[in-house]
Amino acid sequence: xxxxxxxxxxxxxxLELLQIQRREVTDIDVxxxxxxxxxxxxxxxxxxxxxxxxKYPVVPGxxxxxxxxxxxxxxxxxxxxxxxxxxxxxxxxxxxxxCQCGNEQYCDEGAVYTYNSNDKHLNTQTYGxxxxxxxxxEAFTLKVPENLDLAAAAxxxxxxxxxxxxxxxxxxxxxKTVGVVGIGGLGHxxxxxxxxxxxxxxxxxxxxxxxxxAKRLGADDVVLSTDLDEMxxxxxxxxxxxxxxxxxxxINMFLKLxxxxxxxxxxxxxxxxxxxxxxxxxxxRKSFAGSLIGGIAExxxxxxxxxxxxxxxxxxxxxxxxxxxxxxRMLKGDVKYRFVIDMxxxxxx
Ligand code: NAP
Ligand code: ZN
Ligand code: ZN
Numbered sequence: 001x002x003x004x005x006x007x008x009x010x011x012x013x014x015l016e017l018l019q020i021q022r023r024e025v026t027d028i029d030v031x032x033x034x035x036x037x038x039x040x041x042x043x044x045x046x047x048x049x050x051x052x053x054x055k056y057p058v059v060p061g062x063x064x065x066x067x068x069x070x071x072x073x074x075x076x077x078x079x080x081x082x083x084x085x086x087x088x089x090x091x092x093x094x095x096x097x098x099c100q101c102g103n104e105q106y107c108d109e110g111a112v113y114t115y116n117s118n119d120k121h122l123n124t125q126t127y128g129x130x131x132x133x134x135x136x137x138e139a140f141t142l143k144v145p146e147n148l149d150l151a152a153a154a155x156x157x158x159x160x161x162x163x164x165x166x167x168x169x170x171x172x173x174x175x176k177t178v179g180v181v182g183i184g185g186l187g188h189x190x191x192x193x194x195x196x197x198x199x200x201x202x203x204x205x206x207x208x209x210x211x212x213x214a215k216r217l218g219a220d221d222v223v224l225s226t227d228l229d230e231m232x233x234x235x236x237x238x239x240x241x242x243x244x245x246x247x248x249x250x251i252n253m254f255l256k257l258x259x260x261x262x263x264x265x266x267x268x269x270x271x272x273x274x275x276x277x278x279x280x281x282x283x284x285r286k287s288f289a290g291s292l293i294g295g296i297a298e299x300x301x302x303x304x305x306x307x308x309x310x311x312x313x314x315x316x317x318x319x320x321x322x323x324x325x326x327x328x329r330m331l332k333g334d335v336k337y338r339f340v341i342d343m344x345x346x347x348x349x
Pocket of ligand 3: 094095099100104106108
């Protein structure tokens with residue numbers, strides 16, 4: 001079926017209205033009319049081909065919440081009219097060791113991402129959530145807890161799971177101090193989730209305007225990371241750092257914040273290498289690690305956790321026609337803290 005979408009045809013081109021094809025619903029598929037779609041920095045990295053390999057047109061968007069408009073005959077999770085969500089993946093091989101243990105994001109064959117992967121059904125790339133509708137295998141759909149505002153819950157589908165997964169894996173909780181570096185979409189979710197897990201949270205930001213605000217989000221302490229005297233006061237005090245910075249930056253300064261046996265986990269994905277000085281690690285048996293989104297069962301677990309703790313994103317709701325300005329503002333760190341597109345505005349185009 002033909003569907004309206006917003007995407008771009010080349011790295012330097014703005015996003016504009018276009019038509020894409022969605023497959024007809026098979027017996028295991030759910031068709032979702034998209035109500036809200038969050039804007040992740042990965043959308044911008046991909047649309048502008050910063051990670052290389054982008055297939056055009058790129059239709060980004062992997063923080064999707066919507067209403068079920070059709071279901072296949074074998075679908076059990078949803079009926080027409082229900083709320084459904086889709087995150088960063090729409091398929092994987094389902095048989096490899098990683099898929100078998102719920103780590104679909106680390107599928108040996110490569111997960112099928114919501115956008116810019118090869119579509120297994122149609123002879124195109126996959127197209128994301130900046131569109132009217134999406135058709136997804138029910139195994140890759142998620143349920144949003146009823147108490148959460150739908151627009152503000154959309155960013156949980158990427159920013160939420162990408163920070164929940166490493167926080168859980170590295171045992172954030174009571175008695176632990178978690179550092180969060182870079183307070184954008186991911187970073188602000190890391191603060192809220194780490195706090196709800198019971199950890200002490202210390203935030204490191206380059207933006208003066210976020211210093212007070214980070215406390216409102218739940219931070220116990222906030223440090224302007226450009227102030228080296230302030231940074232020094234926190235050396236050797238942190239167990240786990242979640243680094244959610246979208247651009248090149250000095251990792252060694254943040255490794256100094258770790259206690260012995262501490263871990264710095266990169267979730268931010270700038271394309272440029274981040275040089276690590278050996279002594280930043282050897283001195284305190286420190287680990288430098290990375291983490292990619294989270295599995296499907298873990299994403300549902302995160303949504304349920306956010307439901308229990310009443311956690312959603314702080315959002316600025318925008319019209320789809322504002323998308324290119326939103327990208328420019330995101331590049332300047334000028335969003336508190338996630339843009340979410342009201343997809344009803346696509347109908348006006
Ligand atoms: P975002 O909302 O744009 O936030 C990025 C934050 O990084 C900014 O708010 C800013 O925080 C900081 N920052 C930006 N430029 C900087 C610079 N030059 N020097 C120092 N700090 C800078 O982005 P996001 O959507 O949260 O995504 C963050 C990164 O994670 C992106 O690279 C994205 O692709 C990646 N990502 C990874 C995964 C994964 O699975 N690992 C999933 C989703 C996204 P302050 O103002 O506080 O300094
Ligand atoms: Zn994302
Ligand atoms: Zn697999």
